[in-house]
Amino acid sequence: DIVMTQSPDSLAMSLGERATINCKSSQSVLSSSNNKNYLAWYQQKPGQPPKLLIYWASIRESGVPDRFSGSGSGTDFTLTISSLQAEDVAVYYCQQYYSNLPLTFGGGTKVEIK
């Protein structure tokens, strides 16, 4: 199984600051056949289901604000919120969909306002 490790577990930033969340996979999720990273990011607000933010490591889902961006390749990935807004308070998860199941998620990073 591919293990996804996120850091930090939580972070508190001021409004307008840049927030960075890291995700590391135990093996590469980069496909040599199509040069795509099989890595997604989700946002989960309290009492709500997860919402897809980013897929293929850097493609923003339709309707997601452009302050959210994804980067990285192979085993190391980053979700960046360029200017933190109050509505961004949530838990963020990375997920790999590379291996032939099981699909695996990172442990989550809780983002709060300082």
Place this chain on the structure above:
Amino acid sequence: EVQLLESGGGLVQPGGSLRLTCAASGFTFSNHAVSWVRQAPGKGLEWVSAISGSGDGTNYADSVKGRFTISRDNSRNTFYLQMNSLRDEDTAIYYCAKELGFCSGAGCLPFDYWGQGILVTVSS
């Protein structure tokens, strides 16, 4: 508008059974693999099971293999999770989720839509 609506959750004793249902609408159901993902209280996300769009491919997490069965009825735009031999550690909110786009099999794309989730509590 894509919608996924879970039903069938509730309180069950250890060793008991439940069947979860997810009714889908707003997309071509048979073109998309779907999964069940669960979240224990205060914990992270755990993928449970997936089924391909045609229904001929299924996969399970080791934690539920042999106890849970996923199935779908493409004529009713519905899929199911039959849960047997339930344990305390199966207590969680269960979400149904559809994969973005079409791929052969299941588990090759992220989840672009999720249901609101339904609570399953296993307790005596």
